[in-house]
Amino acid sequence: MISLEINGKQHSVDVEPDVPLLWVIREHLRLTGTKFGCGIGMCGSCTVHVDGKAERSCQIPVGQAQGKKITTIEEVGSTPAGAAVQKAWVIEDVPQCGYCQSGQIMAAAALLSRTPKPTDAEIDDNLSGNLCRCGTYQRIRNAVQTASRTMRKGGKP
Amino acid sequence: MTRIFNLSRRAFLKTSAFVGCGLILGTHIDWTWAEEEAKSQPASLEPNAFIHIAPDETVTIMVNHSEMGQGVYTSLPMLINEELDADWKKIRVESAPVAAVYNHTAFGMQMTGGSTSVWSEYDRLRKVGAAARQMLIAAAAAEWKADEKACHARKGKVFHTSGKSLTYGQLAEKAAALPVPRDVKLKDTPAFKLIGRPTRRLDSPEKVNGAAKFGLDVFLPGMLTAVVARPPTFGAKVKSVDTEKAKSVRGVKDVVQVPSGVAVLASDFWQARTGREALKIEWDMGPNAELSTAGMKEQYAQLSKKPGKAAKKTGDLEAGFASAAKTISAEYTVPYLAHATMEPMNCTVDLRPDSCEIWAGTQFQTVDRNNAAAISGLKPEQVKINTMFLGGGFGRRANPASDFVSEAVHAAKAAKTPVKVIWTREDDTRGGYYRPMWYDSISAGLDKSGNPVAWKHTIVGQSIVAGTPFEKVLLKDGIDHTSVEGAADIPYAIPNILVDLHSPSVGVPVLWWRSVGHSHTAFVVESFIDELAHAAKKDPFEFRKGLLAKHPRHLGVLTLAAEKAGWGRPLPKGMGRGIAVHESFGSYVAQVAEVSVNKNGELRVHRVISAVDCGRTVNPQTINAQMESATVFGLSAALHGAITLKDGMVEQSNFHDYPILRLNEMPKVIVHIVKSKEKPGGIGEPGVPPIGPAVANAVFSVLGVRVRQLPMKPETILEAAKGT
Numbered sequence: 001m002i003s004l005e006i007n008g009k010q011h012s013v014d015v016e017p018d019v020p021l022l023w024v025i026r027e028h029l030r031l032t033g034t035k036f037g038c039g040i041g042m043c044g045s046c047t048v049h050v051d052g053k054a055e056r057s058c059q060i061p062v063g064q065a066q067g068k069k070i071t072t073i074e075e076v077g078s079t080p081a082g083a084a085v086q087k088a089w090v091i092e093d094v095p096q097c098g099y100c101q102s103g104q105i106m107a108a109a110a111l112l113s114r115t116p117k118p119t120d121a122e123i124d125d126n127l128s129g130n131l132c133r134c135g136t137y138q139r140i141r142n143a144v145q146t147a148s149r150t151m152r153k154g155g156k157p
Numbered sequence: 158m159t160r161i162f163n164l165s166r167r168a169f170l171k172t173s174a175f176v177g178c179g180l181i182l183g184t185h186i187d188w189t190w191a192e193e194e195a196k197s198q199p200a201s202l203e204p205n206a207f208i209h210i211a212p213d214e215t216v217t218i219m220v221n222h223s224e225m226g227q228g229v230y231t232s233l234p235m236l237i238n239e240e241l242d243a244d245w246k247k248i249r250v251e252s253a254p255v256a257a258v259y260n261h262t263a264f265g266m267q268m269t270g271g272s273t274s275v276w277s278e279y280d281r282l283r284k285v286g287a288a289a290r291q292m293l294i295a296a297a298a299a300e301w302k303a304d305e306k307a308c309h310a311r312k313g314k315v316f317h318t319s320g321k322s323l324t325y326g327q328l329a330e331k332a333a334a335l336p337v338p339r340d341v342k343l344k345d346t347p348a349f350k351l352i353g354r355p356t357r358r359l360d361s362p363e364k365v366n367g368a369a370k371f372g373l374d375v376f377l378p379g380m381l382t383a384v385v386a387r388p389p390t391f392g393a394k395v396k397s398v399d400t401e402k403a404k405s406v407r408g409v410k411d412v413v414q415v416p417s418g419v420a421v422l423a424s425d426f427w428q429a430r431t432g433r434e435a436l437k438i439e440w441d442m443g444p445n446a447e448l449s450t451a452g453m454k455e456q457y458a459q460l461s462k463k464p465g466k467a468a469k470k471t472g473d474l475e476a477g478f479a480s481a482a483k484t485i486s487a488e489y490t491v492p493y494l495a496h497a498t499m500e501p502m503n504c505t506v507d508l509r510p511d512s513c514e515i516w517a518g519t520q521f522q523t524v525d526r527n528n529a530a531a532i533s534g535l536k537p538e539q540v541k542i543n544t545m546f547l548g549g550g551f552g553r554r555a556n557p558a559s560d561f562v563s564e565a566v567h568a569a570k571a572a573k574t575p576v577k578v579i580w581t582r583e584d585d586t587r588g589g590y591y592r593p594m595w596y597d598s599i600s601a602g603l604d605k606s607g608n609p610v611a612w613k614h615t616i617v618g619q620s621i622v623a624g625t626p627f628e629k630v631l632l633k634d635g636i637d638h639t640s641v642e643g644a645a646d647i648p649y650a651i652p653n654i655l656v657d658l659h660s661p662s663v664g665v666p667v668l669w670w671r672s673v674g675h676s677h678t679a680f681v682v683e684s685f686i687d688e689l690a691h692a693a694k695k696d697p698f699e700f701r702k703g704l705l706a707k708h709p710r711h712l713g714v715l716t717l718a719a720e721k722a723g724w725g726r727p728l729p730k731g732m733g734r735g736i737a738v739h740e741s742f743g744s745y746v747a748q749v750a751e752v753s754v755n756k757n758g759e760l761r762v763h764r765v766i767s768a769v770d771c772g773r774t775v776n777p778q779t780i781n782a783q784m785e786s787a788t789v790f791g792l793s794a795a796l797h798g799a800i801t802l803k804d805g806m807v808e809q810s811n812f813h814d815y816p817i818l819r820l821n822e823m824p825k826v827i828v829h830i831v832k833s834k835e836k837p838g839g840i841g842e843p844g845v846p847p848i849g850p851a852v853a854n855a856v857f858s859v860l861g862v863r864v865r866q867l868p869m870k871p872e873t874i875l876e877a878a879k880g881t
Contacts, residue, residue: 016407019427027382027425032374033367035548036426037499038582042812045499073367086365093357093778096226096786098364099499099548105365128821131812133499133549134226135789137823139782 002062006031007075017063022046024062025072033073033102037131044130047103048072054110054126073102080151081113088147096134104130108144116151118144206258207237207285210329214313216243220250221259222278223269223520224360225550226786227841228779231359232275233282235775239351240286240343243325244313250359252544255522266523270555270669272742272839275775279837280343287341289332296332297323346773346834355778360546372518372545373579375505380575381410381422383568384429384584386436388418390805391589391664392443395419399437406432413571417560420568426579445664446805450594453663453802454490457596457617461488465615465657466635469645477611477653481602484611485692489599489681491867493800494592494670495585495815500548502580502588504565508533513540513569517562518547520555528559532566551790552669553590557625560590586815587807591800592670593619593640595677599685601651607693609704611653614644614681619667620660635660639669643678643741643846648711649686649704665802671790672845675741679846680795680853680867683737687854688863697854698724698736710770711738713831714747717768721829722749732763733859737847743838744771745831748788750824750851754860758871758878762792762824762852770831771838777830780840784828787844792824793817795849797868 004011006029013028020039025031025048034057037045041056048057049071076082085108088094095101104127111118111126118126123144132140209217218237224230230250238245253259259267262277290310297315298305300323307318316322363369388394398419400412408428413420419436423429478484505516506529513533519525522542530537547554554561565578580588595618602611620637622628631638636658645656670676690700698719705712715738719725728734731753738747751764767784774780797816801808809815853864862878 015425015427023425023427026374027376030376031367032370035371035499036373036501036579038812040582040811040813043499043582077366089365090357090361093361093782095358095361095364096228096782097224097499097547097549098226098360098369099371099546101364102367124821128819131499131817131819133497133551133790133793133817135786135818135823136782137789137818137820138785138826140820141823 003066004062004070005068006070007072013062015062018061020058021048021060021062021065021070022057025057031072031074035099035102037100037103042131043100044103044107045100047106047130049076049106049110052110052113054107073106076106076109079109079113081147082109084147084150085109085112085143088143088150092139092143092146094136094139094143096136100130100132104132104140108140108147112144112147112151117148206256207282208241208289210243210325212326212329214244214247214324214326215249216241216247216313216325217249217251219253219259221253221267222274223252223518223544223547223550225269225518225520225547225554227274227783228358228776229269229274231356232776232779233278234359235351235356236275236278236282237286239349240283241289242310242312245351247313248359255526255542260523268523268555269520269550270552272744272841272843276743276837276839279775283343284341287343288338291338291341292332292335293325293328295335296328300328300331352775353773353777356776357778369546371500371548372505372516373500373503373548375516375545375577377505377507377575380505380577381424381572382426382429383420383422383576383578384426384433384581385415385417385564385568385578386419386421386433386438387584387588388440388443390442390448391445391666393440393446394443396439396441398439402435402437403432406435411572412436413568415564415567415571417564417567420571420578422568422572422574422576430581442805448664448802448805450492450801453594454596456661458488460617460659460661461596461598461615463659465617465659467655467657468636468641469654469656472653474611474613474653474655478602480604481610482605483603483692484600485603485688486598486600487685487688487865489597489684489865491595491677491680492798493594493665494794494798495800495809496549496551496553496590496670497586497815497817498547498549498551498553501582501585502553502561503578504562505575505577506565506569507575508566508569511535511539513566514543515540515562515566516543516545518545518550518554519562520547520550520552521559524557525559525562528563529566532563533570551671552673556590556668557627582812583810586810589666590668591665592676593621593667597681599681601685601689603689603693607695609649609651609689612647612651612655614656615659616641616644616656617659617661618677619663619665621667621669621673623660623662639674641678642674643739644674644682647682648708648740649701650707651704671787672741672842675739675842675846676794679737679739679741680849683739683847683850684853684863684865687735687850687857691857696725701736701738710745710835711740714738714745714768714770717829717831718747718749718766721768721827722751722766724749731859733855733857735851735854735856735858737851737854739843739846741839741843741846744769744840744843746784746843746847748847748851750848750855752852752855752859754856754874758874760796760852760856760869760871760874762822764825764827765848765851766827766829767844768829768831769840769844770833771840771843772833772835773837774830775837780830781828783840784844785826787842788826788848789818789823791845791848792822792852795852795867795869796822797870799868
């Protein structure tokens with residue numbers, strides 16, 4: 001049995017320790033907002049927060065996730081950065097098909113919680129690992145800046 | 158939820174003003190079964206085909222086109238609500254089930270593709286909304302025993318001149334019992350409150366918190382997850398399979414053979430995947446085991462020297478070339494491309510003795526339903542399709558063979574249990590259905606003043622529609638319309654033209670890929686026109702302008718893009734500008750790309766200025782988003798994309814060797830929309846074709862190097878530089 005702390009709740013799941021965290025989150029805990037895109041850590045669709053850092057859940061064997069605090073897209077809105085990012089994403093009309101956006105938002109929220117006023121270069125550095133086939137990149141850049149302003153104004157867009 | 162509408166079939170047909178005037182295909186696809194289905198429809202339809210109004214004032218719009226990012230879950234409700242006048246904040250969207258009433262108004266089947274959703278529904282959905290509003294007004298008038306003329310509707314309420322009002326939720330049930338008005342009066346364009354106004358997407362809230370459900374997010378009780386070992390080469394067959402080891406993997410419940418390979422079914426994905434790795438399969442590699450793209454390119458080059466089937470012939474080509482002062486010739490090639498939707502293919506099927514329920518992100522509901530019926534031995538009406546959000550479509554999920562759906566039905570049939578088939582990224586990249594590889598041989602003659610007097614364009618590449626049910630309509634006199642679109646109809650004033658086509662049969666599965674034939678023809682035509690401009694020692698913008706006098710909409714976007722980009726103004730050293738213009742799917746797009754190239758051949762696109770004329774606009778916000786999206790999609794192909802074959806096998810597998818554009822490569826994209834009163838055109842695809850040639854033309858302006866092969870990888874640019 002593997003014990004996990006996800007979104008502030010304790011879970012135990014009966015899986016092998018080498019199963020990627022992504023599939024445990026999606027199929028065993030049915031938190032389907034975290035997406036499967038490539039399985040090799042190249043697209044960022046599966047991004048979650050592990051102890052506050054953006055990580056590729058397809059690259060983390062679930063055994064290694066024990067004892068860590070994991071946050072998924074379903075709960076990231078309860079953090080100031082996550083809430084600001086979600087709000088900015090709606091205002092800037094970012095999503096198209098939406099499939100990659102959970103990962104984009106997780107990456108952006110992790111960046112803003114660490115760097116509340118990122119430069120354009122910092123946005124590029126931190127989000128270029130997240131692919132978007134619909135090409136929403138320009139709006140993502142704008143929305144990160146919008147979220148940053150929102151956070152600095154105490155959450156009001 | 159009170160169902161309020163019962164529009165008669167006749168009323169619906171009457172509203173289908175676009176039937177028979179397919180804008181892109183130029184034809185109405187009449188599949189035999191589509192006709193039969195239409196005949197078998199009862200005189201009146203299910204109530205409430207498009208609009209449900211609940212007592213709590215929630216208005217649910219059943220949207221009959223798939224949402225794959227292009228914004229139809231917002232733009233189509235806008236069409237309805239422009240006339241319905243419900244409170245926009247109360248609008249909700251559901252995906253429509255499969256039924257004839259939801260058929261595409263031009264294609265006679267339920268589907269999404271060809272950048273047609275908005276124009277094909279522009280009249281029908283407004284009429285649906287207007288009929289609904291009139292019925293709600295009639296219900297209120299009856300309630301008040303008042304004249305309908307003394308009532309009007311606004312923001313979800315019907316008002317009487319006396320000031321009293323009733324809400325749509327209060328009126329819905331009574332309105333439902335009223336006859337559907339025979340004549341509906343639509344608003345005049347100037348009265349539009351919603352159409353033409355930038356409107357935020359309705360689906361964003363659920364796409365930012367993980368709630369939106371895609372095909373991959375479906376779970377059924379008792380469902381098994383399957384991964385399929387598919388042939389390593391196209392057309393290979395299983396010779397023998399040893400399943401023993403796979404069956405001993407924890408969680409693996411069954412291994413079944415399906416026409417596409419061997420399916421391993423397990424309690425979850427990881428177990429199924431582990432089981433698949435433990436399979437021992439001997440393949441009969443089949444007829445395509447020798448295929449290589451290098452070999453095909455040689456074969457195509459040979460073919461291009463021979464006359465093909467004429468797709469366009471005007472004037473006297475020989476006389477044209479004979480009169481030319483200068484002749485320019487070139488060869489262009491573009492590779493196979495994968496759609497690479499972010500959500501890999503998947504499908505969930507619950508097959509019972511008398512029903513088959515399917516959950517999938519699909520663009521081809523009617524086709525999928527009929528294929529599923531044929532496989533399961535059920536009647537089409539026993540098959541139910543739940544259209545989920547699509548994690549990208551780009552044509553991949555509109556497959557005449559329904560490959561990813563058919564396979565899941567086969568697996569469910571063989572395993573006798575509900576099944577979700579999941580494709581890995583590697584499966585998806587190698588699983589076929591690519592944009593065809595093309596080889597073009599092109600030459601033109603210029604007269605003494607530099608005017609083109611002859612144009613000969615020979616195209617070599619696979620037909621997408623050959624061997625599919627679309628063949629009957631789209632393959633005419635041996636010419637697949639999609640192979641030559643954008644080439645056989647070039648707008649430039651050239652008196653003598655021959656465009657001919659070779660369609661070799663190659664065993665690689667091909668399919669429409671965002672902008673279809675235009676994705677290739679625009680690159681060749683717009684690059685070569687640029688070559689002619691330089692050969693004529695003319696400015697590429699002015700040269701095009703001079704040849705487009707009879708095409709005001711081309712001219713309009715070309716001039717607008719050039720103006721907004723500051724065409725002719727100097728750029729910093731090391732930077733160059735390129736321009737391209739192309740019409741596709743009823744819309745006109747011109748783009749100016751500003752690029753730099755370093756000494757290693759590394760190309761950077763800094764800024765793209767686009768002008769689009771897509772006729773009357775519905776949601777400018779969507780138009781901007783789709784132009785940005787198309788630019789990125791086209792740039793991924795222009796800079797990175799190539800699927801290659803060696804020994805019959807696809808050499809790429811995942812995003813490390815089939816890269817798509819990343820955020821740090823994203824240029825600034827500026828979009829200008831032409832104000833127009835023309836009928837609406839498409840917007841999902843028309844931004845894709847011109848970006849590749851705009852960038853290639855910009856590379857020429859900065860380096861003096863002509864890149865005639867995609868993708869423009871650094872080594873390709875350096876190679877081209879050697880040849881220049």
